[in-house]
Amino acid sequence: MTKNVSEEDVFQAIGQVMHPAIRRSLVELGMVKDVTVGHDKVMLTLALPILGIPVSIKDHLVNSLRKAVVELGAELEVKIAEMNDEERKAFLTMEQENWKGLE
Numbered sequence: 001m002t003k004n005v006s007e008e009d010v011f012q013a014i015g016q017v018m019h020p021a022i023r024r025s026l027v028e029l030g031m032v033k034d035v036t037v038g039h040d041k042v043m044l045t046l047a048l049p050i051l052g053i054p055v056s057i058k059d060h061l062v063n064s065l066r067k068a069v070v071e072l073g074a075e076l077e078v079k080i081a082e083m084n085d086e087e088r089k090a091f092l093t094m095e096q097e098n099w100k101g102l103e
């Protein structure tokens with residue numbers, strides 16, 4: 001049985017999802033956009049700096065977000081998009097400042 005998941009619950013959960021190679025959350029990096037919350041379904045857009053990132057990394061990011069949302073008792077639908085130039089510039093700046101590499 002699922003409960004009504006609030007927007008606050010969702011933002012708290014996805015705000016904890018860290019990038020695997022950068023010491024920042026996906027939310028902080030500007031990678032999570034257009035979050036909408038229904039009764040037991042969450043929809044969001046995962047904005048990638050470039051669409052050509054390795055599939056394994058993209059899958060890891062999506063699965064990490066999905067795990068956080070499923071733990072709330074909701075489904076997750078993810079749309080993939082590419083960052084615009086301004087978003088990409090901000091992402092790359094944070095990446096340089098917080099790079100830790102893949103563990």
